[in-house]
Amino acid sequence: MQNKSPDRTPNEIRSARTRSALIGAARALFAEKGFADTGTPEIVRRASVTRGALYHHFDDKTALFRGVVEAEAAAVAAEIEASARRAVGPRDALVRGADGYFGAMAAPGRVRLMLIDAPAALGPDALSVIDAATGGGVLRRGLEAAGVDGPVAALADLLSAAFDRAALAIATGADAAAYRDAIRRMIDALAPPDRT
Amino acid sequence: MQNKSPDRTPNEIRSARTRSALIGAARALFAEKGFADTGTPEIVRRASVTRGALYHHFDDKTALFRGVVEAEAAAVAAEIEASARRAVGPRDALVRGADGYFGAMAAPGRVRLMLIDAPAALGPDALSVIDAATGGGVLRRGLEAAGVDGPVAALADLLSAAFDRAALAIATGADAAAYRDAIRRMIDALAPPDRT
DNA sequence: TTGAAAAACATGCAATCTGCATGTAGGTAA
């Protein structure tokens, strides 16, 4: 991410530590018990911080959750791009990007955070903004690069929803192979293999 | 729905009235302000009922919400089946069913209730049960009837997710035509038109 | 018809939680 430049002032270091402790504690508890069933007293207890510190760094409990989700989204996007970078062509990039996505979404609790609680707590618009800046954006560019015609933005959005549902299904114990196969089939249907 | 058979006992009538008033008031408020931001005092005020009556009929606030969502899901399923019934073949049934779905999801607040708040409040498993008994089930049978091979259950699930995302996008002001076109394209890709 | 039992509600309370307002300690800059 960002290296701890040694010339940071003590206040900046303190703030970063507190913020990080809060994000970390909140991530763990939100992932385990859900956003609604986790109270701020429990979060600050786990972070070894007071509620005052929380409300100094974040507007409210939802803002803290937003911080958690943004960090998760950034991690997922990084893993997708890392996978896609190893691709040989645009269609291969889609397939490899999909692998990267599923690998990233296998992180414990991530499905609950990003796909279950985030839409309700942050609202669909805020979430789509985060998505566009991370996973959704690369998917759309991937479709365009693969030469898909038609309403590419809408197609990318729908395909993104299918990805999410697949990750959700796998996380809740469904047959992972079947869902990966189904996703592959969708990609093939939209971006014909013979095109690459 | 169900005709008021004249031989119902007064208690049954009273209970049904109270339940109905609660479901109706809750539906309106949950749709407008969301599940988390609606308190039970406000619900019972609108329903002209006391909180005691609420907790007599429902285990908790979440159970009331489940009642609302189940009613919504039943209404959506009914509209889908009504549309699909007019189809001439299995593939046409998919397309007409899609129209029915989008028509049903245009009901004010329904997207928020079913696609935003329900997953977080009821949990994905409870929601998938409701979905399987309503929209998801007909979609899967539709794909099977259309002769789709492969992991049909997974494909139906992913396609269902795409439908949901399209309804969400349209409800939040996206280009409806583009999303309907994208859905049509997905159906065409999975169930080739020449097959019918 | 009546009276006991059950169903359907009504009321009040205890435990929490959230957000903020106000107070304090440590850091910064002139």
Next chain:
DNA sequence: TTACCTACATGCAGATTGCATGTTTTTCAA
């Protein structure tokens, strides 16, 4: 050193949830 600012601590007010405990209708059998 001093005045100010950032980062945090503490306490409080309002609201909410779920339940425990009354009260009022219905039911049903004698």
